[in-house]
Amino acid sequence: MVRSTQLLHTQREPVPARPAATILLLRDTADGFELLMTRRSATASFAPGAYVFPGGAIDAADAQAHALANRRPTQDDAHLTQAIAAIRESYEELGVLLARHPDGRHVNDADIASIHRHEPFFEHCQARGLRLAADEVFLLARWITDRDLPKRFDVPFLVARMPQGQQPVADEAEQFEPAWVRPADALARHAAGGFPMIFPTVRTLERLREFPTVQAVLDACASERPLWECTPRGGRVGGQERRFMEHETAFGELELVCPDGQIVHDLDWRSDRAAPLLRNLRRLTAPNPGVMTGPGTNSYIVGDAATGYLVIDPGPDDATHVQRLFEATGGDVRMIVCTHSHADHSPAARPLQALCPTRPPILGLPSQPTAMPNAKFTPDRTLADGEVLVLQGGGNTHSLEVVYTPGHAANHLCLVLREDGLLFSGDHILNGSTTVVIPPDGGMTTYLDSLDRLARACETQGIEFIMPAHGHVLGFASQAIAKLKAHRLAREAKVAAAMRARPAGDLDDWLPLAYDDVPQPLWPMAKHSLRAHVERLRTLAPAA
Numbered sequence: 001m002v003r004s005t006q007l008l009h010t011q012r013e014p015v016p017a018r019p020a021a022t023i024l025l026l027r028d029t030a031d032g033f034e035l036l037m038t039r040r041s042a043t044a045s046f047a048p049g050a051y052v053f054p055g056g057a058i059d060a061a062d063a064q065a066h067a068l069a070n071r072r073p074t075q076d077d078a079h080l081t082q083a084i085a086a087i088r089e090s091y092e093e094l095g096v097l098l099a100r101h102p103d104g105r106h107v108n109d110a111d112i113a114s115i116h117r118h119e120p121f122f123e124h125c126q127a128r129g130l131r132l133a134a135d136e137v138f139l140l141a142r143w144i145t146d147r148d149l150p151k152r153f154d155v156p157f158l159v160a161r162m163p164q165g166q167q168p169v170a171d172e173a174e175q176f177e178p179a180w181v182r183p184a185d186a187l188a189r190h191a192a193g194g195f196p197m198i199f200p201t202v203r204t205l206e207r208l209r210e211f212p213t214v215q216a217v218l219d220a221c222a223s224e225r226p227l228w229e230c231t232p233r234g235g236r237v238g239g240q241e242r243r244f245m246e247h248e249t250a251f252g253e254l255e256l257v258c259p260d261g262q263i264v265h266d267l268d269w270r271s272d273r274a275a276p277l278l279r280n281l282r283r284l285t286a287p288n289p290g291v292m293t294g295p296g297t298n299s300y301i302v303g304d305a306a307t308g309y310l311v312i313d314p315g316p317d318d319a320t321h322v323q324r325l326f327e328a329t330g331g332d333v334r335m336i337v338c339t340h341s342h343a344d345h346s347p348a349a350r351p352l353q354a355l356c357p358t359r360p361p362i363l364g365l366p367s368q369p370t371a372m373p374n375a376k377f378t379p380d381r382t383l384a385d386g387e388v389l390v391l392q393g394g395g396n397t398h399s400l401e402v403v404y405t406p407g408h409a410a411n412h413l414c415l416v417l418r419e420d421g422l423l424f425s426g427d428h429i430l431n432g433s434t435t436v437v438i439p440p441d442g443g444m445t446t447y448l449d450s451l452d453r454l455a456r457a458c459e460t461q462g463i464e465f466i467m468p469a470h471g472h473v474l475g476f477a478s479q480a481i482a483k484l485k486a487h488r489l490a491r492e493a494k495v496a497a498a499m500r501a502r503p504a505g506d507l508d509d510w511l512p513l514a515y516d517d518v519p520q521p522l523w524p525m526a527k528h529s530l531r532a533h534v535e536r537l538r539t540l541a542p543a544a
Helices: 077-094 109-113 121-127 183-191 199-208 214-220 251-257 319-329 349-355 444-461 477-501 507-514 520-543
Strands: 018-027 034-040 055-057 138-144 153-161 175-181 228-230 233-237 240-244 275-278 281-285 298-304 308-312 333-337 362-364 388-393 396-404 413-417 422-426 465-468
Touching (some): 018 077, 055 077, 077 175, 153 214, 175 183, 183 199, 199 228, 233 251, 251 275, 281 319, 298 388, 298 396, 308 388, 319 333, 319 349, 333 388, 349 362, 396 444, 413 444, 422 444, 444 477, 444 520, 465 477, 477 507
Parallel strands (some): 018 153, 422 465
Antiparallel strands (some): 018 034, 034 175, 233 240, 275 281, 388 396
């Protein structure tokens, strides 16, 4: 866990999230299903003027009304309470009532007209013998309002089929202008600026537009578990606030820099200055963006003014980038570590060393004879697996443990900042893409074995964040590694299938089959990883 003393910003406790419930009422049409949405009052304290799904806070009475509701055998008490709250809110806001008569008939507009909308809801239902159709309400997702907002809710997004024989009528107090809209159309209107929606609504519609029918949505929700759960985080891109879900590439960095949710971190990629991540950690991205380098190579600066600095992956031999590293450290570099010898990682080491009056040693693993001609590297001192590099001063200690991780390159290593649970992964783990494995210097079996080793390190050393050489900080470190390994093995299964389909083929024959989901401009690089998979499969074949 990151030391609180290293956080950049004073933390404050987010406002507690109140329990609430939202319901998406769906109906089928010839052109795909539609959802019922309404516009919130322009004076509302939350999401004023936005188009939303009906819903609101869960009341104590909702939990006391279980006897009035039908429920599925798999529907627990908490989900039943949420469904009841959503039914009540849809009635109060839109006059839509998910309920049935004792004989099983759904209520219709005539039944609803006999109930006064602003009188006690549950008493009226009980007096008329109505049963709330909670068994027809399913859990789609769970959203918890962003930590930075002054009013927060913990909201299950529920789905149900719109009852026949009813027409929505807005209460004209909280909700206005009920509208049926297809998810894709709502998103298009929002993008054009004429249909304001808040972040959870937009992202929910993005997921739902992939479903063809109402039944397909309900079937997906049959497990009683949410299809996703999210508490978004916000950052600044181009000077504007933007929000991100847990699976998106910027989320981990925002969690590291602003754990309490403050929107103060800039996510723009800049090579002219170092981006502060913690008090003892900055990232300076080299000006070498490209297909293989993403936004550029990340050079990490670990340490502080009292301890001096350790630079990880000084990057390509770019004089401007080297000068900026020198300026960012004030020249007080104690060590330079290269995770491996590729041309976008190690060539700047010697120029940076020459600039610094401290003449810091260049540390790493020497390149092997299998390395490419432009990836030759000889450190001043060879690091040992498990060795710990220490910066100390001013009462602070920053300890970096060396972890040998061949696979992407034969001389690849990672570093673990023990005190803060951070993994500097070089090219072994990237954010937003998978690294290429180029035999013979790289190998797929050693790559996967190294992933397993990093997974164990995450478990034993409490590593929560990964600092990749390309892309933003990755959060949920153990999950990220597990997902990456699963992706590699799934790719390998496609390679094996391609080889079976074309047993007399070669790499060029198998590439279109195994990488059909990868854009063709990337196939030349994918071919290297394909070769690595083929070599691994052929090695494993005798044992199969």
